Amino acid sequence: MKQNETTPIITFSTQHTPVIDALTQASILEAFANWTVGQFKAQSTNARIQGALACVFKETAIHFGQATMMAEGDTLVLCIRLVTELMLGRYTLPEPVDPTSLLSKHEIGVWEEAAKMVESVMALDERQRDDGFNTFLLPRCRQLVQATGQR
Numbered sequence: 001m002k003q004n005e006t007t008p009i010i011t012f013s014t015q016h017t018p019v020i021d022a023l024t025q026a027s028i029l030e031a032f033a034n035w036t037v038g039q040f041k042a043q044s045t046n047a048r049i050q051g052a053l054a055c056v057f058k059e060t061a062i063h064f065g066q067a068t069m070m071a072e073g074d075t076l077v078l079c080i081r082l083v084t085e086l087m088l089g090r091y092t093l094p095e096p097v098d099p100t101s102l103l104s105k106h107e108i109g110v111w112e113e114a115a116k117m118v119e120s121v122m123a124l125d126e127r128q129r130d131d132g133f134n135t136f137l138l139p140r141c142r143q144l145v146q147a148t149g150q151r
Helices: 013-042 047-065 069-087 102-122 126-149
Strands: none
Touching (some): 047 126
16 A cells, blocks of 8 residues: 555444444434434324424434433433323324334333333322332433334
């Protein structure tokens, strides 16, 4: 190799996985963005569903991108609100395209587990209910939304 000749980054074996991961994530996010936009248009009469879809997409994209702490804090608040509203039954998200996929089954499982936690916490008195929610559900909010975004 000549001194001034550049070498493509992909020729280094240590870069294969990061480059392939980035390309894969970009492809997944593009497909997810297109799906989200389609759902946004189909659900245009319901602002809550639009907000929920935006939250799921934003959390998933930021998780893939390992974004800054400020953006992660922003999405955490959105995730807490979304999970709370979904658990209260204020609305529901669209069903998975393939409910038989492993990721969809994972999503269903974590949401069912969270619903059981909420049921247990709701049986407590008000002070204990707040403590129970903070202890058991809040730490899972981001993971619940990520499970939905990764389906």
